Amino acid sequence: xxxxxxxxxxxxxxxVTALLLRSGHEVTVLDDLSTGHRDAVPGDARLVVADLADxxxxxxxxxxxxLHFAGKSLVGESVDAPGAYxxxxxxxxxxxxxxxxxxxxRRMVFSSSAAVYGEPVSxxxxxxxxxxVPTNPYGASKLxxxxxxxxxxxxxxxxxxxxxxxNVAGAHLGLGExxxxxxxxxxxxxxxxxxxRDSARVYGTDYPTRDGTAVRDYLHVADLADxxxxxxxxVVPGTHRAVNLGTGGGHTVREVLDAVRRATGHPVPAVDxxxxxxxxxxxxxxxxxxxxxxxxxxxxxxxxxxxxxWAFARAxxxx
Numbered sequence: 001x002x003x004x005x006x007x008x009x010x011x012x013x014x015x016v017t018a019l020l021l022r023s024g025h026e027v028t029v030l031d032d033l034s035t036g037h038r039d040a041v042p043g044d045a046r047l048v049v050a051d052l053a054d055x056x057x058x059x060x061x062x063x064x065x066x067l068h069f070a071g072k073s074l075v076g077e078s079v080d081a082p083g084a085y086x087x088x089x090x091x092x093x094x095x096x097x098x099x100x101x102x103x104x105x106r107r108m109v110f111s112s113s114a115a116v117y118g119e120p121v122s123x124x125x126x127x128x129x130x131x132x133v134p135t136n137p138y139g140a141s142k143l144x145x146x147x148x149x150x151x152x153x154x155x156x157x158x159x160x161x162x163x164x165x166x167n168v169a170g171a172h173l174g175l176g177e178x179x180x181x182x183x184x185x186x187x188x189x190x191x192x193x194x195x196x197r198d199s200a201r202v203y204g205t206d207y208p209t210r211d212g213t214a215v216r217d218y219l220h221v222a223d224l225a226d227x228x229x230x231x232x233x234x235v236v237p238g239t240h241r242a243v244n245l246g247t248g249g250g251h252t253v254r255e256v257l258d259a260v261r262r263a264t265g266h267p268v269p270a271v272d273x274x275x276x277x278x279x280x281x282x283x284x285x286x287x288x289x290x291x292x293x294x295x296x297x298x299x300x301x302x303x304x305x306x307x308x309x310w311a312f313a314r315a316x317x318x319x
Contacts, residue, residue: 001232002026002062004105006052006096007069008045009036011177012111012165015225016067018042018173023229030058031070040175052092056099065107065232066100068093071141074183075115078138089141090148097148101156107235109228112146112162112242114283115139123208125286128164128242135278150240159235163227165219166246166285170305172222176312185256186218186306190313193264200268202253204275207282213253215282217246220300220308230294246285247298259306 003020007013008029013036020027027045030052041047048058052070059066071089072078078085100108117126118135134140149160169186170176177187191197205212227245251259261268290296300308 001064004028004030004059004063004066005045005069006030006055006066007036007071007111009033009038009040009047010069011040011175011179012168012221012224013067013069014040014042014175015172015221016069016228017045018175019225019229020067021045028058028063030055035179037178052088053095055096056102059099059103059105061103063103063105065109065235066096066105067109067228067232068096069111071111073138074181075136075138076183078136078141082137085137085141089138090144093145093148097152100158101152106157106159106237107232108149108158108160109231109235110145110149110160110162112164113139113142114164114166114244114246114285116143116146116164119280120283123282125248125284126244127286128244128289146240146242153238153240157238158240159237160240161231161235162240162242163231164242164244165224166217166244166283167219168221168224169218170220170222170300170308171312172220172225172308174312176309178316185216185253186260186309187313189257189260189268190264190310192268193260193266193310194313198269200257200270201273202257202270203273204279205272206275209252209281211252211254214279215250215252215284217248217250217284218256218302218305219246219298220305223298223300227290227294227296230296234294241293243290243293244285244287245290246287248285248287250282250284251302256302256306259302260310262303263306263310
């Protein structure tokens, strides 16, 4: 198929673009490079440096599907500057959807988030049928786009899938995390192992979990990318579906620390710190719908995820 990938210069968008090309698709990447990296776009893809608001100028009737990754994604920043999130994530997606409608594109896969669920109502795995009550503007902006996709499906026959990510990590095909600022646990722990920081912080050691630290669901980016290709193939015209992407299990912060120590051979000193406001004890995905509807099964372990992230981090040029 001829595809448009928005945000294809980012971490996840770059990995998915590379897999799409390997599968024989023709890909145009739309990215403003505000947070993405030009060298993350594979050479076989066409890169258009532009804003989401310019999507109508990039789309044409030959495009058969859109994979939408572009957007802002820092929870704390969204609390401090909510307008930027409503403008980029919501208004930008609206401009893209208007272009999709005008050009008759029939398929769309959207990069949504587990942040749409907010505080879980129980410590068990979160299902797509659980209440979606986001607690920050980032999660609210993702949920707003989910609702827009549902209305486009009903009104215009668009087939769309919202993939709700839990914690994504690792590296694949030479592509990994290069966020600035970096807010994710695994790359920050790897910075300690690389000597860029003296120690890591463990926020909260008194949670009702097996070792007192918070539990999160860590999914390898290669497994995540595979789900996007499967979702693209299984889009149903006139239907919007929300699908969780996670392993269905979880690891505590201390278990992740141990995995980083095994992968790097570094002691990775850690300082126990108080809980951060709003951090739930457990966030784990129920992935039954992804297994059933997408025929998808995550295969990489936490140790493989950390090892791949470490190999990528070591290959990066140092200042």
